[in-house]
Amino acid sequence: MHSNKYVTVYTVIMTLVVSVVLAVVVSGLKPIHDDNAAVYKKREILKAVKGYLGSDLDKMSDKEVLDLFDKNIKQVVIDANGKPVEGEKAEDLDMAQEEKKPLADRHYPVFTFESDKGTFYLVSIRGNGLWDKIWGTIALKDDFNTIAGASFGHVGETPGLGAEISDNPAFPKQFEGKTINEDGKYVSVAVVKGGIKKPAHQVDAITGATITSKGVTEMLDRGLRIYLPYFESLKK
Amino acid sequence: MAEIATQVEQEKEPFFGKKERKLLTDPLSDNNPITVQVLGICSALAVTTLVNKAFVMAIAVTFVTAMSNFAVSFLRKGMPKQIRMIVQLVVVAFLVTLVELALKAANYPIWKELSVYIGLIITNCIVMGRLEAYAMANKPWRSFVDGIGNGLGYGVILIIVAAFRELFGKGSLAGFQIIGNTPDYLIDTTKNSFFSWYMPNNMMVIPAAALFLIGSIIWIQRSKNQNLVDVS
């Protein structure tokens, strides 16, 4: 049995050594971690306009992704009323953090992607799936009505059930060409199971995760609605 | 005095002799940590849906078992008995944090996918199991070899399970697309009439598949080696 003094000194030294070494490693690697995180986030956003990039997103190098983002994408941050906010960068916005704020104080990112195939508006949405948080990026064409592409993600540790919204490429693909307005009125796009009745505004639910579909529908309806005032102001 | 004694001892024994070789190869077959010692089934099986993930996990676990075995064996004499477990856990948690930081820098998407499972290496029973069973009673170098052996033995099972799950569940192997219903795959089932019956087996993707596969591996291993059969 060691004395209490020995145990205390041992613990203090161990704690110091461990935290100092880790602090040094962390500060050394931080720039790399930040760069990696930025590239990862930008790839996630670009997934929504995969078909319009001119090359395969999966095969693009990190540098190409960053260059593309710098050159062809304009970033705007809007507030809850759809007014642009000065001095903030959309890529720095964390939707998870925004969600913790009161509704009126939240900010939202808009990425405008200009390509030779047209201008696209990429917006971020976030909501609750049945069991976990879900999120997505929706790319709208410059009529602010037609969806050019979509990508989804979710919190989840085991790929499998419910993961299909992000893992199964067939699901987001369905959104291409759907419209969010009907006769000038916002109707969003719904995920339905067992037969689509309005092909312009509905997509088919994913098998195996039909219940998550409700969450996706809700997220789309609420999430896209936030950006409508901003789109209106752009139309003028 | 004690130092001299250990030096002499080291000189007598070869650096990498029979004992070390046995330490390295035993866990790969008859003393496999997963199928025989029943350790480390915990977290890491959830990463066996894809070979790439399993491979990264296997390397991470091997690194942690080897280094923690080494460190704990090195510290074992001065370690206060009262807080032995906490000291061991801090050593392991420290190493796992290093692994996580390194992986986050080296391959961010894989780090993102493995998410909490990197952290769960800390409580992977293999790590603590080997610390208690081997490192606390043996010299650093041998403990290190023991750690490598057990890490590899664990990794082999992980990769076998992952290969089955990925091939039959997703039609690919280590990301290489082998069989599926688009032209991206090596065997395009829409064109190749011989394989037109093929459908990816979704059951392989669910967690239970990993358990069935390990159960089967144990079955095969024990049919071949009667000594391992559970008599209770």
Next chain:
Amino acid sequence: MRNAMCRAAHTSYLSPHTFIKMGDLLNIFIKSVFIENMVLAYFLGMCSFLAVSKSVKTAIGLGAAVVFVLTLTVPINWFINEKILGPNGIFGMDLTFLRFILFIATIAAFVQLVEMAVEKFSPSLYNALGIFLPLITVNCSILGGALFMVAREYNLAEATTFGFGSGIGFMVAIVVMAAIREKIRYSAVPPALRGLGIAFLLTGLMGIAFMSLMGINPGNYMTHH
């Protein structure tokens, strides 16, 4: 005009965080007990699950100890994560790189404290639970609970519910498993499959059975209808 309408529509939509959603908590509970059971869906705590599931009585003991420790350590680690490690914590900087070390040290220290307290104040409880407590520190489901809680961005109420639910989930799984293993001794299992092998197959089957409960969805009805 249209702008105003849109704004009205959007502000009237209640944020998910402006009212307490009991349904959400119930959802988390059901999910952690059945659908995303620590053992059956994530393999966490598998070692003790296989080692201690030979008799129902000991399984109940270990299960109860896990419920107790998970219910308390998940909220404790939640505080550590928010108030010490997070950028809004007392140090005002991002110390999340110490997360693993602090979490596991907290769990180990907590388990040791509980062991000492139980031994001192309730010898009978100690006799029932005490032997399981040292096993619990390295039970993956305890650390897993804390790490999942962070990954899923739970708030305090959700984290506590999740901890409790995961504990119950572990207990249900291990007790059911022990009951099956008590009976399977009388079955003609092939020799090479006896013991561990059949236990794996059974766990897989149980996992599938639990997963098919995914269709139940009480929380959703409470929140959306």
